[in-house]
Amino acid sequence: MSHDLEQLILPTGTTLDRFIMRHQAHFPFATGELSQLLRDIALASKIVNREINRAGLANLSGAMGGQNVQGEDQQKLDAIANVRFIRALINGGEVCAIVSEEEEKVIDTGNWHGKYIVAIDPLDGSSNIDVNVAVGTIFSVYRRKTLIGTKPEMQDIMQKGTDQVAAGYILYGSSTMLVYTTGHGVNGFTYEPSLGEYYLSHPNILTPTMGKIYSCNEGSYNEFSPAVRKYVDYCRESGYSGRYIGSFVADFHRNLFKGGIYIYPSTSKAPNGKLRLLYECNPLAMLVEQAGGDATNGRQRILTIEPTDLHQRTPLFIGSEQMVSKAIRYIESETAAVQ
Numbered sequence: 001m002s003h004d005l006e007q008l009i010l011p012t013g014t015t016l017d018r019f020i021m022r023h024q025a026h027f028p029f030a031t032g033e034l035s036q037l038l039r040d041i042a043l044a045s046k047i048v049n050r051e052i053n054r055a056g057l058a059n060l061s062g063a064m065g066g067q068n069v070q071g072e073d074q075q076k077l078d079a080i081a082n083v084r085f086i087r088a089l090i091n092g093g094e095v096c097a098i099v100s101e102e103e104e105k106v107i108d109t110g111n112w113h114g115k116y117i118v119a120i121d122p123l124d125g126s127s128n129i130d131v132n133v134a135v136g137t138i139f140s141v142y143r144r145k146t147l148i149g150t151k152p153e154m155q156d157i158m159q160k161g162t163d164q165v166a167a168g169y170i171l172y173g174s175s176t177m178l179v180y181t182t183g184h185g186v187n188g189f190t191y192e193p194s195l196g197e198y199y200l201s202h203p204n205i206l207t208p209t210m211g212k213i214y215s216c217n218e219g220s221y222n223e224f225s226p227a228v229r230k231y232v233d234y235c236r237e238s239g240y241s242g243r244y245i246g247s248f249v250a251d252f253h254r255n256l257f258k259g260g261i262y263i264y265p266s267t268s269k270a271p272n273g274k275l276r277l278l279y280e281c282n283p284l285a286m287l288v289e290q291a292g293g294d295a296t297n298g299r300q301r302i303l304t305i306e307p308t309d310l311h312q313r314t315p316l317f318i319g320s321e322q323m324v325s326k327a328i329r330y331i332e333s334e335t336a337a338v339q
């Protein structure tokens with residue numbers, strides 16, 4: 001059998017499980033809890049993937065009928081994904097507290113011997129669920145600060161993004177991929193449904209320092225600050241392609257590989273932007289920095305922002321290093337002009 005054909009047939013590569021085990025060696029004092037936690041997330045994502053794929057058949061599309069803490073109409077799949085991930089994390093036993101986009105308050109799992117805290121956006125891109133467009137899940141992991149065995153406290157939850165020990169997302173797109181980092185580079189795994197396994201398909205992901213794609217909701221252009229409008233104008237005049245799926249994970253994923261910038265700035269309607277710091281911006285900021293890119297709120301590195309509220313929002317400029325620094329220069333020049 002020719003080598004080429006062999007490569008084309010079955011992905012007999014590294015499974016996620018094996019990769020996690022191998023990389024546990026990075027942590028001399030590792031005792032396997034973080035590895036198990038990552039497996040718990042991967043397991044829940046396989047179930048959610050199945051629910052998404054058959055949403056139209058199983059009456060899983062459409063709104064739940066209520067609103068979540070964000071004041072958004074909660075979609076059925078938002079609620080289902082929320083339950084699936086929370087259940088998997090509680091059953092896994094490694095997590096003492098969970099912050100979820102779909103839950104107003106912190107969930108105390110009762111696993112007080114759990115070393116970790118997880119912040120999660122169970123389903124990202126909710127507006128795209130019913131129209132068969134790529135959606136995702138975003139997760140962020142912290143080690144607790146308080147004594148193991150005691151009730152988790154707010155200081156365990158309100159940690160800066162620089163304190164994350166792992167972060168990642170699952171993209172439910174034309175194929176399902178899990179992309180994550182534990183602070184030692186970024187790796188991507190593709191799900192093989194017939195085998196029920198994630199396989200390493202994109203090792204050591206690095207994002208181009210420069211790209212030709214800009215992603216923002218231009219429908220809100222008039223509500224952007226003059227500086228951000230000038231930067232968007234600059235992208236247009238530079239012949240960049242405007243690409244906006246409306247699912248943060250999907251837009252981020254494309255730009256991660258092709259090079260580009262995703263912008264969700266503050267607007268007159270949303271002065272703090274739309275995206276949430278703990279379970280959307282921090283995890284993807286850690287990923288993009290590990291891949292050689294940048295993430296800022298326009299004035300400060302996202303990962304250094306001190307969280308003060310579970311569901312706080314922040315403006316976001318994330319992606320290729322040179323594009324993010326260009327955007328920052330536009331914002332700085334506006335600030336300088338005002339002073």
Ligand SMILES: O=P(O)(O)OC[C@H]1O[C@](O)(COP(=O)(O)O)[C@@H](O)[C@@H]1O
Binds near residue numbers: 123126249
């Ligand atoms: O419709 P808008 O204002 O452009 O917002 C789209 C953004 O909102 C989000 O849907 C917010 O995330 P959720 O779907 O998890 O609430 C992002 O995925 C997306 O990038």
Ligand SMILES: [Mg+2]
Binds near residue numbers: 121123124248280
């Ligand atoms: Mg989201």
Ligand SMILES: [Mg+2]
Binds near residue numbers: 121122126
């Ligand atoms: Mg969501």
